[in-house]
Amino acid sequence: MAVEPTGLRARKKQRTRDALVRVALELFTAQGYEETTVDEITDAVEVSQRTFFRYFAGKEDAAFAVQEMTESLYLDALRARPPGEPPLEAMRQAVFAVWDVIEVAVSEIVPLELHMRSFRMIESTPALLAAHLRRSAEAEEVLAQLIADREGLDMALDPRPRVAVAAFSGVMRVTGRLWSQGEDLRPEAVRRLTETFLDHLTPALAGDWRGGGAAVRGTSAERAAHTERHLPAL
Structure with a gap:
C-alpha cells in the first residue's frame, strides 16, 4: 500500500480546515451563529463531526x-x-x-x-x-x-x-x-x-x-x- 507523502497530507489537511472555516463563516453570517450546528457545517464540507473536532474545539474556534x-x-x-x-x-x-x-x-x-x-x-x-x-x-x-x-x-x-x-x-x-x-x-x-x-x-x-x-x-x-x-x- 502506497504511503501518501507527508507534504501532500499536510496540504490536504490544510484544505479541509480552510473549507470548514469558510463554510462555518458563510453559515454564521447567513443564518446566525447560534442557529448553525456543527452537523450543518460538516455536511456542507462532506466530512464527519470527528474531522471537525480534529481541527476545532467547537464552533467558537472556527468563528x-x-x-x-x-x-x-x-x-x-x-x-x-x-x-x-x-x-x-x-x-x-x-x-x-x-x-x-x-x-x-x-x-x-x-x-x-x-x-x-x-x-x-x-x-x-x-x-x-x-x-x-x-x-x-x-x-x-x-x-x-x-x-x-x-x-x-x-x-x-x-x-x-x-x-x-x-x-x-x-x-x-x-x-x-x-x-x-x-x-x-x-x-x-x-x-x-x-x-x-x-x-x-x-x-x-x-x-x-x-x-x-x-x-x-x-x-x-x-x-x-x-x-x-x-x-x-x-
Whole structure:
C-alpha cells in the first residue's frame, strides 16, 4: 500500500480546515451563529463531526480562526521590528506591515468580503462578543509580555508594557468596531481610520486634560517629538 507523502497530507489537511472555516463563516453570517450546528457545517464540507473536532474545539474556534491567523501574523511582524524602536511605534508599524500582506493571507482561506462580514456577525452575537473580549484580553497579555521582553522589563514590577498595550489595543478595538458598523468594508477604509486614531493616541495621552492645555497639533513627526520631550521612554 502506497504511503501518501507527508507534504501532500499536510496540504490536504490544510484544505479541509480552510473549507470548514469558510463554510462555518458563510453559515454564521447567513443564518446566525447560534442557529448553525456543527452537523450543518460538516455536511456542507462532506466530512464527519470527528474531522471537525480534529481541527476545532467547537464552533467558537472556527468563528475566530481567521482572526487568530491575523493575530499570529501581527506578533511575528512585531518580533521583526528593530529592537531600538519605541514600543508604541513598533506596534503601529507592525500593524501596517501586516496590512501589506493580510489581504493575500486571508484570501487564501476565505473571501475577503466574508471575512469583513464576520466582524459584524461577532459584534452582533452576544456569545461571540463575550468570547472576543476574553480572547482579546489573553492576546493583550501575550503582547504585553512581548513588549516587556523587547524592553528588558519585568511586568511584575513595571506596569508600562501593559499600559501601552491596553491603550494601543483600545484604539484597535474602537476603529474595528466603527469600521464594521460603516458602509465601506474595504481593508483600505479600516487602515485609514486606524491611522487617524493612532495619530492621536500618544499626543492625547501626553496632554494635560484638566489643565486646559492646548491639544498637540502639527505633523506626525512634530507630535512624536513633542511626546518624546514630555513622556519617559517605555
